[in-house]
Amino acid sequence: MIGPVEMGALLKKFRLSKNLTLKELASDYLSVSFLSKFERGESDISLSRFFLLLNKLDISIEEFYGILSQDNPTHTEKLLESASKAYYQNDILLLQKYAGEERHKFELTQDKSFLYNSIMLESFLVSISNKEVDENKVRELTDYLFSIEQWGKRELIILGNSMSFISTQTLNVLTKEIVYRTSLFGKSDSNQRIRLSLLINAAYEFLRRDELDSAKYYLDLVNDSGIPEVLLYERHELIFVMGTYLIKSGEVTEGRNLIEGCLETLRTLGAENLLITKESEYQELLNSTI
Numbered sequence: 001m002i003g004p005v006e007m008g009a010l011l012k013k014f015r016l017s018k019n020l021t022l023k024e025l026a027s028d029y030l031s032v033s034f035l036s037k038f039e040r041g042e043s044d045i046s047l048s049r050f051f052l053l054l055n056k057l058d059i060s061i062e063e064f065y066g067i068l069s070q071d072n073p074t075h076t077e078k079l080l081e082s083a084s085k086a087y088y089q090n091d092i093l094l095l096q097k098y099a100g101e102e103r104h105k106f107e108l109t110q111d112k113s114f115l116y117n118s119i120m121l122e123s124f125l126v127s128i129s130n131k132e133v134d135e136n137k138v139r140e141l142t143d144y145l146f147s148i149e150q151w152g153k154r155e156l157i158i159l160g161n162s163m164s165f166i167s168t169q170t171l172n173v174l175t176k177e178i179v180y181r182t183s184l185f186g187k188s189d190s191n192q193r194i195r196l197s198l199l200i201n202a203a204y205e206f207l208r209r210d211e212l213d214s215a216k217y218y219l220d221l222v223n224d225s226g227i228p229e230v231l232l233y234e235r236h237e238l239i240f241v242m243g244t245y246l247i248k249s250g251e252v253t254e255g256r257n258l259i260e261g262c263l264e265t266l267r268t269l270g271a272e273n274l275l276i277t278k279e280s281e282y283q284e285l286l287n288s289t290i
Contacts, residue, residue, distance in 0.1 A: 005041030007050075010068055012039040014057050025056055076117055076154065087124045095125050119144050120154055123161035133165040142170055151181040156194045163205045172214055175202040179221070196227055196234050204241045207248055215245055236262055240278065247289055259285075 015025050026035045029052045030045075037043035045053075054064060069077065079098065086094040099121035106114035119141055126133045141162050148155055159174060166174065175198070182195055199218050206215040219242060227235050240262045246255030259282050266275040 003041070004038065004044045006068060008039040008041045010064065011053065011057075014059055014064075015039075018057055020057070025053060027056060029053065029056075076113065079117055080120075080154075080157070083121055083124055087128060090128055092125065092129060095121055095128075099125065116144065116154060120158050120161075123158045126165055127161040138162075138165060142166060142174065145174055145177075149181065151178070153194065156182070156198060160194070160198050160201060163202060168206075168209055168211060168214075171202070171205065175199070175218065178202075193231060193234065196222060196225070196231065197237070200234065200237050200241055204244065207241070207244050210248070212245065212248060215241075219245060236265065244285055247285060252289075 015022075022032045022035050022039075026032045029049055034043060034045075035053075038045050051061070054061060073081070079102070083095060083098055086098070099118050102114045102118035102121060106112070106118065122137055123141060126137070141158060145151070145155060145159060151159075156178070159178070163171060178195055178198055199222050203215045203218040203222070206212075206218070219238070222238060227238060229235075239258050243255040243258030243262065246252075246258065249255075259278075263275065263278060263282065266278060
C-alpha cells in the first residue's frame with residue numbers, strides 16, 4: 001500500500017536529484033519543518049500542496065506515481081501480473097484459483113474491488129478455454145461494464161478478453177463506449193495503447209463474424225485517431241486487419257499485399273511465434289474466402 005512514508009521518501013529523492021534544499025522546495029507553500037516531516041513519513045500532506053511541490057520539482061503526477069507504483073504495486077496490479085503469466089502459460093487451474101480467492105474475499109468483505117477482480121479473472125479464463133460460456137457469467141461481465149461510467153485498465157482488459165463470446169449487438173454497443181467511457185483514463189500512454197488495441201481487435205472480431213460495416217467503422221475510427229509512430233505493434237496489427245477487411249470485401253489482391261507485407265516484416269524481425277500465429281490466421285482467411 002502506498003502511504004506518506006513511500007511518497008515522502010520518493011519526494012526526497014527527487015529533491016536531492018534536483019540539488020534543492022528543504023528551504024528552496026518548501027518556498028512559500030509550507031514550512032521547512034513540515035516538509036521535513038513529510039519526507040520522513042511522519043506527516044501527511046494535502047493534495048493541493050503536494051501538486052505545488054511536484055510543480056516546483058518539474059515532475060508530473062504521472063511520472064511520480066509511475067516510479068512509486070513500480071516499487072509499491074497495488075493488490076490489483078500484483079494480481080494482474082500473476083494472472084497474465086498464468087494466462088500466457090494456459091494455466092487454467094491457477095486462474096481458477098485466483099478467481100476463487102478474489103470472489104471469496106468479496107464474500108467476506110463485500111468490497112467490490114475483489115468482485116471486479118474476479119470478473120477480470122473470469123474474462124481471462126473464458127478467453128483461453130474452449131468451454132461454452134455460462135450466460136450468467138456473460139451477463140455479469142456486460143452488466144459490470146455498463147455500470148461503470150469511466151473505464152480504467154481493469155475494464156478495458158475485461159472487454160478485451162470477452163469479445164469472442166459477447167453477442168454482436170452488445171459488443172458493438174460496448175466497443176463504441178470505449179471512446180466515451182475512457183475520457184478520464186484514456187490519455188495515459190498505457191491506457192491509450194490498450195484502447196487502440198481494443199478497437200483494432202474489435203474490428204477483427206467483427207470481420208470474423210462477417211460484420212463488415214461494423215469492422216469498417218472501427219478501422220476508420222482508429223485511422224482517424226492516428227496511431228503514434230512508437231506503437232509499431234499496433235500499426236502492424238492495423239495493417240493486418242485492414243488486409244483482412246479488403247480480402248473479405250472482394251479486394252483480394254490489395255488485401256493480400258498488405259498481409260503478406262506484414263508477414264515479411266515479422267520474418268525480418270525474427271518474431272517466430274507471432275509469425276506462426278499470423279500465417280495460420282492468413283491461411284484460414286484464404287481458405288474461407290477464396
